[in-house]
Every structure is written in C-alpha cells, then in structure tokens.
Amino acid sequence: xxxxxxxxxxxxxxxxxxxxxxxxxxxxxxxxxxxxxxxxxxxxxxxxxxxxxxxxxxxxxxxxxxxxxxxxxxxxxxxxxxxxxxxxxxxxxxxxxxxxxxxxxxxxxxxxxxxxxxxxxxxxxxxxxxxxxxxxx
Numbered sequence: 001x002x003x004x005x006x007x008x009x010x011x012x013x014x015x016x017x018x019x020x021x022x023x024x025x026x027x028x029x030x031x032x033x034x035x036x037x038x039x040x041x042x043x044x045x046x047x048x049x050x051x052x053x054x055x056x057x058x059x060x061x062x063x064x065x066x067x068x069x070x071x072x073x074x075x076x077x078x079x080x081x082x083x084x085x086x087x088x089x090x091x092x093x094x095x096x097x098x099x100x101x102x103x104x105x106x107x108x109x110x111x112x113x114x115x116x117x118x119x120x121x122x123x124x125x126x127x128x129x130x131x132x133x134x135x136x137x
Contacts, residue, residue, distance in 0.1 A: 004038070005038060005059060005060050006060040006062065007058055007060055007096070007125065008038055008058050010127070010130065011038075011039070011056060011058045011096045011123070011125055011132075012025065012039060013130050014125055014130040014132050015039070015041050015056070015132070017130045019043055020041040020042065020043045021041060021042050022039060022040070022041050023041060023042045023053075024037075024039065024040030024055075025038075026038055026039065026040075027039060027040035029080065029084065029087060030083075030086075030087050031083050035079075035080070037056065037057050037080055038056055038058045038096075039056040040055050040091070041053070041054050041056065052092075053091040053092070054091060054092050054093070054094055055080070055084055055092070055093050055094070056093075056094045056095075057073075057076065057077060057080060057093070057094070057095050057096065059073045059095060059096065059101075060098065061073075061097060061098055061100070061101035066101060067105065067110065069101070070106075070110065070111060070114060073095060074114050074118050077095050077118065077120060080093055081093045092121060093121065094121045094122065094123045094134075095121065095122055095123070096122075096123040096124075096125055096132075097122060097123070097124060097125070098124070098125060098126075099124055099125065099127070099133075102122065102124045102135075115135070115137055120135075120137060121136055121137065122134070122135035123135075
C-alpha cells in the first residue's frame, strides 16, 4: 500500500467539516496491479435522498518542479478516472491540490490546458484552515 500524502489528513478533515462521510480510506480499485485512491466520501442530498459519491486523490506539489508534479498527477488522475468508471461509474474523481499549486501551475497556461483538456475536477485546499474550493470543468 502506498504512503499517505503529506496533506491527506487535512483534506480528510476539511471534507468531514463540509458534511462528507469518509467511506473509504483508501478507496481500493479493482485493478491489476492493485491501486488505490486516497479517499472515498459520500454525502446525502437532503432534497431527494440520493447520495453524492466522490473519490479524492490528494497531491502535495512539494517536489522541485511543479510541471513534473502536474504531469504525474494528470497521468494518475486519468488512469484512476477510467478505472473508477468501470468499478463505480456514479462516483466522481477529484484531484485535491494545495492553494499555492493552484495559484502557480494550475493558473498558468500549461495548467489551464491540463484542466480543460483532461477535464480535471479539482479541490483546492489551504494549509492553515480546513476550507475547500471546488473547481469543476
């Protein structure tokens, strides 16, 4: 099993604070080789008693090159998204990234291209408070 990301617990706490129930930690994919997404979460939609279901891959972007981190994250996101479509098509995949990565690499041309082309769904988190910003394409 892979090691938890540096900000795993921060994102998990922020999701709980927003009313999500953590259903998986980690969320295992039925794949060969065995892969896992950091978190699975669910939230009941009060109006119609359905559930929102998400899977969240947390990334720290603490390596020397944010471009390299972006490339790795987008590749991993794409593979996980396709595997998740097979396993549980009604669960949406999100990539959780720190605010500084969003303001730096994701707000620049290469990041915007990645968001649009790969239809990334992002959760942007802050280091000092448990608040999330949801970016949908």
